[in-house]
Amino acid sequence: MTAIDLQTIRRELHQIPELGFREEKTQKYLLAKIQEMATDRVEVRTWRTGILVHVSGTNPTKRIGFRSDIDGLPILEDTGFDFASTHRGQMHACGHDFHMTIALAALNRLIEQPVKDDVLFIFQPAEEGPGGAKPMIASEEFLAWKPDTIFALHIAPELPVGQVSSKSGLLFANTSELFLDFKGLGGHAAYPHLAKDMTVAASNFVVQAQQIVSRRLNPLDGSVVTIGKMESGFVQNAIAETARLEGTIRTTEASSIILVKEELERLIKGFEIAYDCQINVDYGANYYQVVNEEKYVELFKTSLENTGITYVQASAAMTGEDFGDMLKEIPGFMFWLGVNSPYGLHHAKLTPDEAALSVGAEAVETYIRSIGSV
Numbered sequence: 001m002t003a004i005d006l007q008t009i010r011r012e013l014h015q016i017p018e019l020g021f022r023e024e025k026t027q028k029y030l031l032a033k034i035q036e037m038a039t040d041r042v043e044v045r046t047w048r049t050g051i052l053v054h055v056s057g058t059n060p061t062k063r064i065g066f067r068s069d070i071d072g073l074p075i076l077e078d079t080g081f082d083f084a085s086t087h088r089g090q091m092h093a094c095g096h097d098f099h100m101t102i103a104l105a106a107l108n109r110l111i112e113q114p115v116k117d118d119v120l121f122i123f124q125p126a127e128e129g130p131g132g133a134k135p136m137i138a139s140e141e142f143l144a145w146k147p148d149t150i151f152a153l154h155i156a157p158e159l160p161v162g163q164v165s166s167k168s169g170l171l172f173a174n175t176s177e178l179f180l181d182f183k184g185l186g187g188h189a190a191y192p193h194l195a196k197d198m199t200v201a202a203s204n205f206v207v208q209a210q211q212i213v214s215r216r217l218n219p220l221d222g223s224v225v226t227i228g229k230m231e232s233g234f235v236q237n238a239i240a241e242t243a244r245l246e247g248t249i250r251t252t253e254a255s256s257i258i259l260v261k262e263e264l265e266r267l268i269k270g271f272e273i274a275y276d277c278q279i280n281v282d283y284g285a286n287y288y289q290v291v292n293e294e295k296y297v298e299l300f301k302t303s304l305e306n307t308g309i310t311y312v313q314a315s316a317a318m319t320g321e322d323f324g325d326m327l328k329e330i331p332g333f334m335f336w337l338g339v340n341s342p343y344g345l346h347h348a349k350l351t352p353d354e355a356a357l358s359v360g361a362e363a364v365e366t367y368i369r370s371i372g373s374v
């Protein structure tokens, strides 16, 4: 595939972002591209909205897995691109359009020039939520082709094009989604003393929850509680009877997720008394931390030595990834790919540089060749 093809594919995918487990158009698009390049060495299976592509090696002793996530986010795009999302309110704001394009490019090269080992390309749905990795790796389709080692990449807006980055050990945090529904007694805006105002309760809850991180957890353990969405009431002159908070918990220690949840539940009990209301909590999806195995990070670093790609040491980040659930079962690693965007991940103006597409494809192909041809 030429640089032009990569740009076209990325732009076409960018226009059709879909939320987790609803990636029907994306799946159809990917299947058509895979079909164009398939030979008798290639077998394809679908799992829900995901796809598994198996490329048989010439003399296999193991199977190498490369995973790309395929879903978008519920974010209203504001890039001004002439190839912006055609699905209003949904955007590839986490670079999964890049991840898929790079996977297709590497797949194409591996089909044209196979290695000794088998290679499995995994197009996984629902990374942003509710989590596709766990159910996918438990599926019959996946288990039939379970890789011996696995890897994945994620775009890094803050790194320049031409740079990749990783580390052994912890790369990404443990996560848990957080959904809170408040129910009190609504009323007229002019009579606050006769109502139980859920806007005030939820607002105070957001502030108090921040103190779990600063006052209840060991400061040496990294943790984050972020409320990304808040909704309450219907009109400016009525007291809100309901409120909803949506957020996420992140910790660098798997056990700290439990502590944060215990503290949240204490807070909930206190708020129910203080604000005379009911609060329902739902923890949604949980992802296990991404832990890279040193051996594979070293092999990756070595594989890049004769390319123009620069490897730099990463620090752990509080981002989450359900790829952590794959790495818990299958040894491997994940790396960051520099894409030099002035706006970060999950921003409505994320603008990764398309020059990074060929860098990503080269890094993936080079690594597979280096461990799959020996």
Ligand SMILES: CC(=O)N[C@@H](CCC[C@H](N)C(=O)O)C(=O)O
Pocket (backbone or CB within 6 Å): 094, 127, 128, 129, 154, 175, 176, 177, 247, 248, 249, 285, 287, 318, 319, 320, 321, 322, 345
């Ligand atoms: C790389 C990245 O940005 N991943 C997401 C994963 C989201 C998990 C889940 N929906 C949650 O918010 O806990 C991230 O936000 O880090």
